[in-house]
Amino acid sequence: MSxxxxxxxxxxxxxxxxxxxxxxxxxxxxxxxxxxxGHILGxxxxxxxxxxxxxxxxxxxxxxxxxxxxxxxxRQPMAYLLGKKDFWSFSLRVTPDVLIPRADTECLVEAxxxxxxxxxxxxxxxxxQTRPSPTLTYEPIDHRKxxxxxxxxPENEQASSLNLSAHPTQTIRIVDVGTGSGAIALxxxxxxxxxxxxxxxxxxxxxxxxxxxxxxxxxxxxxRFVHADLLNHExxxxxxxxxxxxxxxxSEYENLAPDLRHEPRLALVAQDEGLAIYRRLLPQxxxxxxxxxxxxxxxxxxxxxxxxxxxxxxxFTHIQTLRDYARLPRVITGIKA
Numbered sequence: 001m002s003x004x005x006x007x008x009x010x011x012x013x014x015x016x017x018x019x020x021x022x023x024x025x026x027x028x029x030x031x032x033x034x035x036x037x038g039h040i041l042g043x044x045x046x047x048x049x050x051x052x053x054x055x056x057x058x059x060x061x062x063x064x065x066x067x068x069x070x071x072x073x074x075r076q077p078m079a080y081l082l083g084k085k086d087f088w089s090f091s092l093r094v095t096p097d098v099l100i101p102r103a104d105t106e107c108l109v110e111a112x113x114x115x116x117x118x119x120x121x122x123x124x125x126x127x128x129q130t131r132p133s134p135t136l137t138y139e140p141i142d143h144r145k146x147x148x149x150x151x152x153x154p155e156n157e158q159a160s161s162l163n164l165s166a167h168p169t170q171t172i173r174i175v176d177v178g179t180g181s182g183a184i185a186l187x188x189x190x191x192x193x194x195x196x197x198x199x200x201x202x203x204x205x206x207x208x209x210x211x212x213x214x215x216x217x218x219x220x221x222x223x224r225f226v227h228a229d230l231l232n233h234e235x236x237x238x239x240x241x242x243x244x245x246x247x248x249x250x251s252e253y254e255n256l257a258p259d260l261r262h263e264p265r266l267a268l269v270a271q272d273e274g275l276a277i278y279r280r281l282l283p284q285x286x287x288x289x290x291x292x293x294x295x296x297x298x299x300x301x302x303x304x305x306x307x308x309x310x311x312x313x314x315x316f317t318h319i320q321t322l323r324d325y326a327r328l329p330r331v332i333t334g335i336k337a
Contacts (some may be wrong), residue, residue, distance in 0.1 A: 079100045239289075
């Protein structure tokens, strides 16, 4: 940076960072440059433009340089550098103890909300209708409606029905397995409020502390946090199990981008070609789910056929594969009939 103009303004610094990031293979150099400057200066992306001619102080430049070097030399993920990541409609604190929440996981939240709303509103005249085993595509045009429509096909379509009339309690019991930062559990808690009893489980104690902190920050204190391995702690019926478990195989992990290798291996890698956790979770969920309850899991983009078979072998019905923003298989759902 010493070879650049002596007076560093926001604009000249942004221009330099974008060029530097591009040369070092950062995929979104402009976005990440904006994020770094906005974080250090406490400014929005709009304010960075408005205040573009503002000179930067020496201490600000030093902090910016430190983050730039950690991003390019060490390939630390931007979320860890900033200590936060946006998910759903809020911002979460993240550290190297937790997996970084990703937009594709919102597809799992959408599917869970669609099911939860049907469960909560069930009465003697209500049935949950779903295609036997289609592949549905998530369309992100209407962010709050797409999965609901996908899971509830028009009445004139051939569909099998599952009566939910036995569940008039107006609440739903949900367990988020492998909660990490708490992203899924917190999104569901925010949307469902008092209509859901949510438990967030993780085998990692440090991850669970981050999730608890995020819950306190967001004022979502009704969530129960449990330090446990999968569903080994549960002995009461559950209506909905959601999970984004480790599904990267050992061979895939060796070829991951440097950024991803900073994330906790425990939250990424599973034995048996990435299927080990599913093989343990599915029978546990099936045993503990109430009649009509659902299991919904995030998957790797090439795992849908293998995991669909696991759902079938375990005894789940109404099995569906839902696609993400890039139209890749991302979520598999099944019902305990």
